[in-house]
Amino acid sequence: MIGWHAQRSLGLWTVLATLGLPACAGKALISQDCRSDASCGGMGGSAGGKGEAGSAAVAGTASGGEAGGTTLGACENGVKDESESDVDCGGPSSCARCFASARCSANRDCESNFCKNAHCAEATCADKLKNQNETNVDCGGVCPPCLEPATCSDGIKNQNESDLDCGGVCSAQKRCAVDQRCTTAGDCESWVCSAGKCLADIVIPPAAVIDDFEDGDFSLPTNPAREGRAGNWYTANDGSGIATLDVLAIKRGASSVNGLHARGKDFKIWGSGFAVDLNNPGGNESGKATFDASAYSGITFWARAETPTMLIVALPNADTDEAGKICSVCSHHYGRQQQLTTTWQRFTVPFAELSLEVGGVPAPKAFDSSGLVSVFFRFAQGASYDVQIDDVAFIKN
Secondary structure, three states: HHHHHHHHHHHHHHHHHHOOOOOOOOOOOOHHHOOHHHHHOOOOOOOOHHHHHOOOOOOOOOOOOOOOOOOOOHOOOOHHHHHHHHEEEEEOOHHHHHHHOOOOHHHEEEOOOOOOEEEEEOOOOOOOOOOOOEEEEEEEEOOOOOOOOOOOOOOOOOOOOOOEEOOOOHOOOEEEEEOOOEEEEEEEOOOOEEOOOEOOOOEEEHHHEEEEEOOOOOOOOOOOOOOOOOOOOEEOOOOOEEEEEEEEOOOOOOOOOOEEEEEEEEOOOOOEEEEEEEEOOOOOOOOOOOOOOOEEEEEEEEEEEEEEEEEEEEEEEEOOOHOOOOOOOOOEEEEEEEEEEOEEEEEEEEHHHHHEEEEEEEEOOOOOHHHHHHEEEEEOOOOOOOEEEEEEEEEEE
16 A cells, blocks of 8 residues: 555656556546547647647546546537537637637637637737727727717717718708708708708798798788788698698797698599688688789798609689689689609799699689789699698798
8 A cells, every 4th residue: 555655646647657558648648549649639639629729638537437537528628529619619618719710600709709711810900899908899908099979069070961060960950051061951050952052041021921830720820910811721622532631840940840731642533732712711612802912923832742742833813713703614723833852942933933724714814913812732633642831921022
């Protein structure tokens, strides 16, 4: 017993030598690995643990039951197990992540968090990954400092701003002032963009406003006085389809909260639309009368549509409307077409540019604004529409 104790104190390799067994090129004896020199770790052996070629991280393993033997876990057995991406590392296993050049199938297999061409690569400041000690992707820590995120108040024209800190992505916070650059009308405080520059909107005197819809109802406003105009907005159609009309919040800038919203479809005879009488306090068809608009040169309004839509702006007057008691074949009015887009735009319709719809009897010779009956926004037969109208007004001569 004394001799055996002394022999153990010489160490494992002395014991092996004493017993005449091979030491397996400096690695612990594993009987199944030592059938030939080529099967041992080190030079000529299998790929080492953690993906380091030639290291064969096998130590202290003995076949079950041998005196002094220790069974190693899967992450230390020097073998590429099914759950590892390389020997003793990576994959969905609980093993350490693999070093550079080891095999991998995903970034998570690698210590660098960067798997490229099926092998772990060194992390860099241009790999589009947050690794190393970076504070954000490819910046901070060992990489160049991170840039501050762009804002609508950083004093720099960035993001997709149409001008410095305004328009584009910043439009909800700040639209651009007159003379600043713009891409669309929505970039501008004035909602007028022409040739890439925000322009001032035209000035409309309060008395010239037919309806701005800020009171939230269908009646024409009377405060301040609007030259005696009185009437209500209503749908006008051939009765074959479906139409709705309401006042809703449109949020077209801080100065315009509400607008008129009209939808319609399936009108198969002559079409549909919506209108307002200018001199009809009672709101009945039989109560319509004319309004003298000879002090004005046309009308203007803002409009947009959910999809591009052709709008006919018709202006019934004493010559074309039954209220004038002149026509025997009526409802062939003066008007003009306007193409609406999905962006708010100001439209201007001069009286001098109106065209007469053929078919009325007798046919008038010229448009007479002194006998204006109503403003009629109309859509052709078969048209479907979903439009918003705002700030309808006269234009002064």
